[in-house]
Amino acid sequence: MHLVLFILFAGLCVAAALNLLLQKHPINSALSLVVVMSSLAVLYLLLGAEFLAAAQIIVYAGAIMVLFTFVVMLLNAGREERTLGSRAATVLGFPAVGVVLAVIATTILKAQGLGSVSLSDPITSTAELSRVLFRDLLLPFEVTSVLILIAILGAVALARAGNGHPVKKNVLVGAARGERTVSK
Amino acid sequence: MTTVALHHGFIILPHLWLIPLLPFAGFLINGILGARLPKWLVSTVALLAPAGSFALVAVAALGVRGGAALPYAEATGTNWIDAGMLHVDFSLVLDQLSLIMLLVITGVGFLIHVYSVGYMSHDRGYWRYFSYLNLFLFFMTVLVLAGNVLLMFVGWEGVGLASYLLIGFWYQKTVAADAGKKAFIVNRIGDFGFLIGIFLLLGQFGTLQMSEIAAKLAANPAWTGGVLTTICLCLLVGATGKSAQLPLYVWLPDAMEGPTPVSALIHAATMVTAGVYMIARTHFLFDRSPLALLVVAIVGAATALFAATIGMVQTDIKRVLAYSTVSQLGYMFLACGVAAYSAGIFHLMTHAFFKGLLFLAAGSVIHGLGGEQDMRRMGGLWKKMPVTFWTMTAAVLAIAGVFPFAGFFSKDAILMAAFTQGTAGGKVFWFVGLFTALLTSFYMFRLWYLTFLGKPRSPELHAHESPWSMLGPLVILALLSLGGGWIGAGRFSAFLAPVTGMKAVEAVSTNLEWTLSGLAVAAAVLGWLVAHMLYRRNEGREPLATAPGYTVLAHKYWVDELYDAVIVKPLLMVSRFVLEWVVEFAILGGAAWLLGGIMTFSGAILQKWQSGNLRSYAAWLAAGAAVLLLFALASWNGMLTHVGMHIGNMHIKWAGH
Amino acid sequence: MIPISWYLLLSAVLFCLGMVGFLIKRNLITVFMSIELMLNGVNLSFVTFAHMWHNVQGQIFVFFVMVVAAAEAAVGLAIIIAIFRARGTLAVDRIDLMKL
Numbered sequence: 001m002h003l004v005l006f007i008l009f010a011g012l013c014v015a016a017a018l019n020l021l022l023q024k025h026p027i028n029s030a031l032s033l034v035v036v037m038s039s040l041a042v043l044y045l046l047l048g049a050e051f052l053a054a055a056q057i058i059v060y061a062g063a064i065m066v067l068f069t070f071v072v073m074l075l076n077a078g079r080e081e082r083t084l085g086s087r088a089a090t091v092l093g094f095p096a097v098g099v100v101l102a103v104i105a106t107t108i109l110k111a112q113g114l115g116s117v118s119l120s121d122p123i124t125s126t127a128e129l130s131r132v133l134f135r136d137l138l139l140p141f142e143v144t145s146v147l148i149l150i151a152i153l154g155a156v157a158l159a160r161a162g163n164g165h166p167v168k169k170n171v172l173v174g175a176a177r178g179e180r181t182v183s184k
Numbered sequence: 185m186t187t188v189a190l191h192h193g194f195i196i197l198p199h200l201w202l203i204p205l206l207p208f209a210g211f212l213i214n215g216i217l218g219a220r221l222p223k224w225l226v227s228t229v230a231l232l233a234p235a236g237s238f239a240l241v242a243v244a245a246l247g248v249r250g251g252a253a254l255p256y257a258e259a260t261g262t263n264w265i266d267a268g269m270l271h272v273d274f275s276l277v278l279d280q281l282s283l284i285m286l287l288v289i290t291g292v293g294f295l296i297h298v299y300s301v302g303y304m305s306h307d308r309g310y311w312r313y314f315s316y317l318n319l320f321l322f323f324m325t326v327l328v329l330a331g332n333v334l335l336m337f338v339g340w341e342g343v344g345l346a347s348y349l350l351i352g353f354w355y356q357k358t359v360a361a362d363a364g365k366k367a368f369i370v371n372r373i374g375d376f377g378f379l380i381g382i383f384l385l386l387g388q389f390g391t392l393q394m395s396e397i398a399a400k401l402a403a404n405p406a407w408t409g410g411v412l413t414t415i416c417l418c419l420l421v422g423a424t425g426k427s428a429q430l431p432l433y434v435w436l437p438d439a440m441e442g443p444t445p446v447s448a449l450i451h452a453a454t455m456v457t458a459g460v461y462m463i464a465r466t467h468f469l470f471d472r473s474p475l476a477l478l479v480v481a482i483v484g485a486a487t488a489l490f491a492a493t494i495g496m497v498q499t500d501i502k503r504v505l506a507y508s509t510v511s512q513l514g515y516m517f518l519a520c521g522v523a524a525y526s527a528g529i530f531h532l533m534t535h536a537f538f539k540g541l542l543f544l545a546a547g548s549v550i551h552g553l554g555g556e557q558d559m560r561r562m563g564g565l566w567k568k569m570p571v572t573f574w575t576m577t578a579a580v581l582a583i584a585g586v587f588p589f590a591g592f593f594s595k596d597a598i599l600m601a602a603f604t605q606g607t608a609g610g611k612v613f614w615f616v617g618l619f620t621a622l623l624t625s626f627y628m629f630r631l632w633y634l635t636f637l638g639k640p641r642s643p644e645l646h647a648h649e650s651p652w653s654m655l656g657p658l659v660i661l662a663l664l665s666l667g668g669g670w671i672g673a674g675r676f677s678a679f680l681a682p683v684t685g686m687k688a689v690e691a692v693s694t695n696l697e698w699t700l701s702g703l704a705v706a707a708a709v710l711g712w713l714v715a716h717m718l719y720r721r722n723e724g725r726e727p728l729a730t731a732p733g734y735t736v737l738a739h740k741y742w743v744d745e746l747y748d749a750v751i752v753k754p755l756l757m758v759s760r761f762v763l764e765w766v767v768e769f770a771i772l773g774g775a776a777w778l779l780g781g782i783m784t785f786s787g788a789i790l791q792k793w794q795s796g797n798l799r800s801y802a803a804w805l806a807a808g809a810a811v812l813l814l815f816a817l818a819s820w821n822g823m824l825t826h827v828g829m830h831i832g833n834m835h836i837k838w839a840g841h
Numbered sequence: 842m843i844p845i846s847w848y849l850l851l852s853a854v855l856f857c858l859g860m861v862g863f864l865i866k867r868n869l870i871t872v873f874m875s876i877e878l879m880l881n882g883v884n885l886s887f888v889t890f891a892h893m894w895h896n897v898q899g900q901i902f903v904f905f906v907m908v909v910a911a912a913e914a915a916v917g918l919a920i921i922i923a924i925f926r927a928r929g930t931l932a933v934d935r936i937d938l939m940k941l
Contacts (some may be wrong), residue, residue, distance in 0.1 A: 002842065011872075013855065014858070015853070017858045017859075020858075020862060021866070021888050026870045033874050037881065038901065043885060043888075047396075049888050052904070055904065059907050064877070064914045068877075068914070071870060075921075075925050089799040089803040093802065093861075094808075096807040096810040097806055097864070100860065101853060104853040108846050114844065114845040116843060116844045117889075118842050126890070129900060132897050140905065147909070148929070151912035154915075154919065155916050158916070159923060161888045797937055799865075799934065802863050802864055803864055806860055
């Protein structure tokens with residue numbers, strides 16, 4: 001049972017991630033990412049982290065991805081264009097990624113005594129989590145709230161229209177004229 | 185530093201290090217402060233130095249006369265060099281030879297200092313002149329007092345430096361500056377030989393202390409020739425450079441560009457005699473090498489004759505005297521070459537008197553004529569400059585070797601030593617010396633006639649007598665030229681015997697002595713006669729101009745031109761080539777081009793890295809991460825098998841393992 | 842009974858897929874999404890280790906990562922909007938004002 005669940009949702013994760021890479025339109029990628037988040041939430045649940053699973057759905061899939069989707073639709077980001085590209089990215093980047101993967105995989109596979117996960121393992125209760133969070137790590141917790149406040153301020157300041165930048169006539173103007181920008 | 189109190193109780197030999205120190209102090213004071221001091225103070229400081237040194241030397245001489253033991257060695261200060269087997273310290277040694285030399289140097293030096301007060305009184309570089317002169321005295325006394333070869337070399341180089349400074353004293357004149365350079369460079373060539381000699385000495389004897397070398401040689405009576413000959417020849421090269429013998433004499437005539445007192449002191453009385461002194465000082469080496477002695481004699485005799493022939497046709501009064509100096513130095517070398525070292529030193533002493541006087545008197549003439557040096561424009565000066573005339577006459581008689589003047593005794597001693605040397609070569613040397621004496625008498629009287637007698641050829645110059653500050657030394661030197669030789673060569677040699685060795689002479693019959701002396705005097709008189717006939721009534725035309733070989737002599741055998749073409753020009757060409765092409769173009773230009781090129785090239789390559797392209801930046805980031813991970817993996821490779829246990833140990837609550 | 846290493850491998854795969862996406866995608870927003878994917882992969886490994894060591898601190902860390910990711914997403918997307926306004930394009934290769 002555990003195995004089936006794991007394989008299903010792990011597979012869904014990887015498939016959605018691949019889909020994110022392969023899709024040309026950003027909205028498709030965004031939706032794939034939502035799928036990844038959700039399956040990750042299930043995996044957290046399998047690992048006994050119930051609060052985090054909930055937080056994953058609420059914060060990540062529910063808020064952050066929605067934000068992404070908003071921005072994609074706001075900017076009417078169209079199909080990816082064929083641009084110049086970067087040779088370094090392929091020549092250097094892919095081998096690098098391969099090396100990273102290899103190294104991590106080697107380390108993981110060679111490690112001994114890692115143990116295993118089973119469904120009967122105790123689930124971490126929220127009480128336990130909050131005990132540590134609000135007692136031992138109270139200060140970092142408060143600092144993060146300040147961080148969020150700063151982020152809000154920053155986002156508002158940056159995204160404000162009318163900064164003096166002339167809006168490049170491109171997609172927006174075209175959209176105003178009712179041109180089709182979303183290709184299918 | 186020890187002093188020696190004698191049995192008389194009150195004669196003390198002075199601290200030797202004071203003798204060079206006083207001139208050095210004079211050099212420092214005048215050199216540093218002289219420009220700001222009033223002239224009388226500069227003069228006082230400059231005169232006190234040689235006077236003080238002379239006083240000290242006189243005290244030492246009195247001490248010796250009173251019976252002080254010589255040699256008297258004094259080691260000053262700490263060790264100078266202490267490296268491996270080389271141990272050298274600042275040791276000063278006073279013995280009979282250095283005592284004689286010091287008397288001459290400080291005595292004649294003092295007289296010339298006094299003379300210079302008058303001669304240079306109008307010169308703007310007055311203070312500089314006296315500081316250089318004191319510097320010269322310092323180095324010369326160090327050279328003479330040195331107890332080891334290295335300290336002597338220091339003095340040797342130092343007098344070369346002082347000579348360069350003083351020859352080029354009027355450095356604004358290119359001719360003078362060039363002459364100074366020439367003197368220094370030619371000296372340097374000689375010094376190279378000297379240095380090789382020092383190295384060989386060190387290698388052979390392991391020490392540079394002259395007393396120790398002499399002792400080692402004395403312990404080994406059968407050691408002759410071979411490496412000792414090489415050492416002596418190397419030392420001879422050095423002496424040739426310093427004492428202006430063939431082939432390194434070319435700097436001395438040019439050195440006449442310096443002020444006349446300088447020519448008197450350095451290039452007549454003292455510095456150029458350093459070579460002769462050095463050979464006499466190291467005579468124990470030369471005695472072991474008959475070949476080297478022969479070479480010395482040949483060099484001396486050849487130079488004496490060669491220079492005398494050139495001196496016959498010169499028109500500049502100082503040039504005549506310069507070639508005369510070269511010629512007389514040849515006599516001294518000849519004396520050393522026949523192992524009559526004391527005769528050579530004797531002639532050195534008398535030569536200092538009469539040559540110094542000749543130069544100073546010539547300076548007086550030049551000064552009185554307002555700078556005129558060409559004899560063809562002189563004449564009839566005996567009436568206008570009487571003191572100069574009479575003192576110069578004394579000097580001319582002395583150098584010609586007329587009895588009873590000083591030159592007679594010393595030159596006679598040399599000729600006799602050559603004649604009685606025992607080999608056939610000795611007779612040849614004697615004949616060359618005799619013939620040169622004839623020539624010497626000739627050209628000196630020629631100078632005498634042209635300068636002082638006859639009708640004045642340049643009345644417009646308003647010749648006048650010099651001040652007494654200049655005439656005083658002339659008179660004193662004239663007296664010395666007259667009586668300086670009366671001590672006699674025999675007693676002189678006996679005095680110097682502990683140092684220079686007594687030359688074993690065959691029993692010389694009195695008849696031979698008288699014959700040889702008579703021949704010498706006859707040669708002198710013959711020379712005078714010829715000069716009298718040719719120059720008594722001179723109108724400025726050169727009677728010898730039509731003689732065969734005149735052009736060769738007038739051009740000084742084209743030696744300067746030869747050296748220029750064979751040595752100087754190729755050297756300059758090579759030097760220019762190396763400077764322009766190798767250093768400037770290849771090395772410096774190449775280095776600059778290379779550096780600049782590397783920077784530009786690497787910049788051009790690295791510039792591509794800053795593309796602004798986000799994805800390439802990302803790629804490099806990934807690459808960096810990969811490298812870091814690989815590194816971490818590699819460094820923990822050995823511990824990978826322990827990872828399981830390591831991780832296992834870290835868990836907090838895990839049931840067993 | 843799933844071995845822990847499987848979870849860790851999955852996390853590594855997700856991370857590397859995110860890196861690949863970061864390298865090959867040409868749309869700025871998609872690149873940003875790849876970064877989020879990388880973060881999620883790391884989150885998974887944290888939770889896995891928290892489970893392995895029975896230490897809740899791993900989950901706390903995930904909590905903070907989420908907070909930071911949220912803040913980052915907000916600010917980052919605001920920047921993207923500003924860039925789009927200034928340059929009119931979201932193509933990564935066109936936004937190269939930092940070139941020499």
